Amino acid sequence: MAAGVFEEDGFAAERLFSQGYSYTYDDVIFLPHYIDFPTDSVRLATQLSRNISLSIPCVSSPMDTVTDAHMAAAMASLGAIGIVHSNLPAADQAALVRAAKARRVPILSSPVFLSPFDRIASADDFDSKPYVLVTESGSAKSKLLGFVSRSDWEKLPEKEVKVFDYMVNSSDYVPWNSDLGRIESYLQEKGRDLAVMVKDDEVVDFVTKDDVERIKDYPKLGVGTVGEDGKWMVGASIGTREQDKERLQHLVGDGINVVVIDSSQGNSIYQIDLIKHIKLNYPGLDVIGGNVVTISQAQNLIQAGVDGLRVGMGSGSICTTQEVCAVGRGQATAVYKVASIASQYGVPVIADGGISNSGHIVKALTLGASTVMMGSFLAGSTEAPGTYEYQNGCRVKKYRGMGSLEAMTKGSDARYLGDKAKLKIAQGVVGKVADKGSVLKFIPYTMQAVKQGFQDLGASSLQSAHDLLRSKTLRLEVRTGAGQVEGGIHGLVSYEKKSF
Ligand SMILES: NC(=O)C1=CN([C@@H]2O[C@H](COP(=O)(O)OP(=O)(O)OC[C@H]3O[C@@H](n4cnc5c(N)ncnc54)[C@H](O)[C@@H]3O)[C@@H](O)[C@H]2O)C=CC1
Numbered sequence: 001m002a003a004g005v006f007e008e009d010g011f012a013a014e015r016l017f018s019q020g021y022s023y024t025y026d027d028v029i030f031l032p033h034y035i036d037f038p039t040d041s042v043r044l045a046t047q048l049s050r051n052i053s054l055s056i057p058c059v060s061s062p063m064d065t066v067t068d069a070h071m072a073a074a075m076a077s078l079g080a081i082g083i084v085h086s087n088l089p090a091a092d093q094a095a096l097v098r099a100a101k102a103r104r105v106p107i108l109s110s111p112v113f114l115s116p117f118d119r120i121a122s123a124d125d126f127d128s129k130p131y132v133l134v135t136e137s138g139s140a141k142s143k144l145l146g147f148v149s150r151s152d153w154e155k156l157p158e159k160e161v162k163v164f165d166y167m168v169n170s171s172d173y174v175p176w177n178s179d180l181g182r183i184e185s186y187l188q189e190k191g192r193d194l195a196v197m198v199k200d201d202e203v204v205d206f207v208t209k210d211d212v213e214r215i216k217d218y219p220k221l222g223v224g225t226v227g228e229d230g231k232w233m234v235g236a237s238i239g240t241r242e243q244d245k246e247r248l249q250h251l252v253g254d255g256i257n258v259v260v261i262d263s264s265q266g267n268s269i270y271q272i273d274l275i276k277h278i279k280l281n282y283p284g285l286d287v288i289g290g291n292v293v294t295i296s297q298a299q300n301l302i303q304a305g306v307d308g309l310r311v312g313m314g315s316g317s318i319c320t321t322q323e324v325c326a327v328g329r330g331q332a333t334a335v336y337k338v339a340s341i342a343s344q345y346g347v348p349v350i351a352d353g354g355i356s357n358s359g360h361i362v363k364a365l366t367l368g369a370s371t372v373m374m375g376s377f378l379a380g381s382t383e384a385p386g387t388y389e390y391q392n393g394c395r396v397k398k399y400r401g402m403g404s405l406e407a408m409t410k411g412s413d414a415r416y417l418g419d420k421a422k423l424k425i426a427q428g429v430v431g432k433v434a435d436k437g438s439v440l441k442f443i444p445y446t447m448q449a450v451k452q453g454f455q456d457l458g459a460s461s462l463q464s465a466h467d468l469l470r471s472k473t474l475r476l477e478v479r480t481g482a483g484q485v486e487g488g489i490h491g492l493v494s495y496e497k498k499s500f
């Protein structure tokens with residue numbers, strides 16, 4: 001296929017993105033190319049940063065309604081990665097990192113522990129869990145003695161008795177790093193409904209037969225993201241205040257694999273100094289800088305030594321930065337521009353914000369990003385922090401911007417403690433997103449859709465998509481308003497949209 005054949009049809013990215021417009025994902029559309037491979041042969045393996053490889057290009061955002069320990073473990077199990085948020089005291093953030101790394105299953109049950117001499121007075125004591133675990137002292141760091149199932153407790157005629165009188169005695173456990181396959185065999189062999197995981201002298205968690213059955217039915221992805229220590233890889237975010245150096249020390253102590261410096265405008269003296277500090281003091285730790293949207297911002301952070309760049313300003317679903325500050329960039333343009341410079345230095349780019357469907361992921365990756373970072377796309381999942389509630393008959397979870405007044409005044413973050421006297425201006429909102437089920441189910445389907453997009457483009461991998469982009473074989477155009485309407489569902493009285 002000679003490139004010349006396409007010269008007259010569509011634009012190369014270089015030309016399209018140098019005309020003075022700030023384009024976002026929905027503005028642009030790729031022209032299909034040539035298919036000579038099946039969908040399943042498309043490889044989505046990628047780099048998060050210089051030294052961290054992922055088997056799928058997905059990252060969960062460091063936001064307090066998106067990434068805690070549960071999300072981080074689930075993302076790692078999918079071959080992606082989670083970045084634990086920093087809107088809480090340093091020790092608590094480090095505890096989330098520790099929790100995510102303390103298992104090799106994609107789920108967390110966060111058990112309730114009791115001692116044999118405690119009593120279970122009400123169903124609330126189960127904290128919505130099917131079991132409580134019984135240990136010698138009633139804490140995790142104590143000898144496992146057994147468990148109480150909620151159904152057994154409900155059948156008790158007299159609830160005032162001590163746990164000791166009716167618990168199931170069992171000190172049987174599986175090692176902390178057992179995967180689901182191993183746990184399933186254990187449950188089958190022992191004819192049990194519950195496997196407790198123990199590490200050294202600490203009871204880590206439990207997995208139920210119901211959990212295993214549920215997850216077994218989900219589609220399988222590639223290998224999980226595991227570090228040299230045999231644990232899930234987990235990232236964490238920090239700010240650029242002096243106290244964040246101490247926070248980082250905690251996080252490194254608990255084994256984070258990568259740090260993300262969280263700022264809406266990364267090209268600052270504060271961030272550049274911090275990058276240098278981290279590279280000097282933790283030379284083995286990958287640092288992701290940002291956020292940036294221009295070539296010159298990116299160049300400054302690359303010069304300071306970043307191993308990855310986070311791109312996006314004002315493109316997030318809960319962001320009001322462009323409205324409040326008049327600064328930012330359309331996300332398609334931002335990703336293309338930053339990636340075009342970062343690729344020359346071998347620095348991978350994370351396209352952060354504005355992802356609401358698989359097509360946006362295809363666009364971000366094809367325009368030069370190596371991964372996408374998602375907030376709203378993941379916030380309605382089972383694994384996101386918070387509980388579901390009902391709004392107008394719809395099952396929803398809370399999702400909020402980290403620059404919203406509510407998140408800023410949560411009062412825990414050192415970033416704002418010193419600023420109490422200052423007037424606070426919100427750059428984000430608080431909202432709700434619909435229940436999407438488990439990331440363990442919808443991410444594999446989303447990745448399959450991304451593979452179909454890559455196939456249409458004639459790209460069998462991320463590298464091949466980037467090669468098509470840079471060789472100008474990839475052609476694209478801007479869609480008019482009517483073009484965007486035509487590309488969506490239109491002209492129907494009613495419809496049901498089911499993606500998988
Ligand atoms: N990607 C995006 O478009 C946006 C993201 N956000 C999110 O909201 C949260 C807050 O972001 P920002 O407000 O940008 O946080 P930030 O911490 O970067 O900046 C807050 C303010 O503190 C200042 N500052 C930072 N370090 C300092 C230091 N060491 N000494 C003195 N002043 C210092 C900054 O210049 C800025 O005025 C983050 O989670 C961010 O990701 C907020 C707005 C837009």
Ligand SMILES: O=c1[nH]c(=O)c2[nH+]cn([C@@H]3O[C@H](COP(=O)(O)O)[C@@H](O)[C@H]3O)c2[nH]1
Pocket residue numbers: 061062063291312314315316317318319320321322352353354355373374375376377400401402403404427428429
């Ligand atoms: O202007 C902003 N005000 C905020 O309060 C805020 N909180 C998060 N973010 C950024 O949005 C990204 C997530 O965006 P999505 O929901 O579109 O995935 C995130 O990954 C952040 O980059 C914010 N931007």
Ligand SMILES: [K+]
Pocket residue numbers: 314315316317318319320321
């Ligand atoms: K926005």
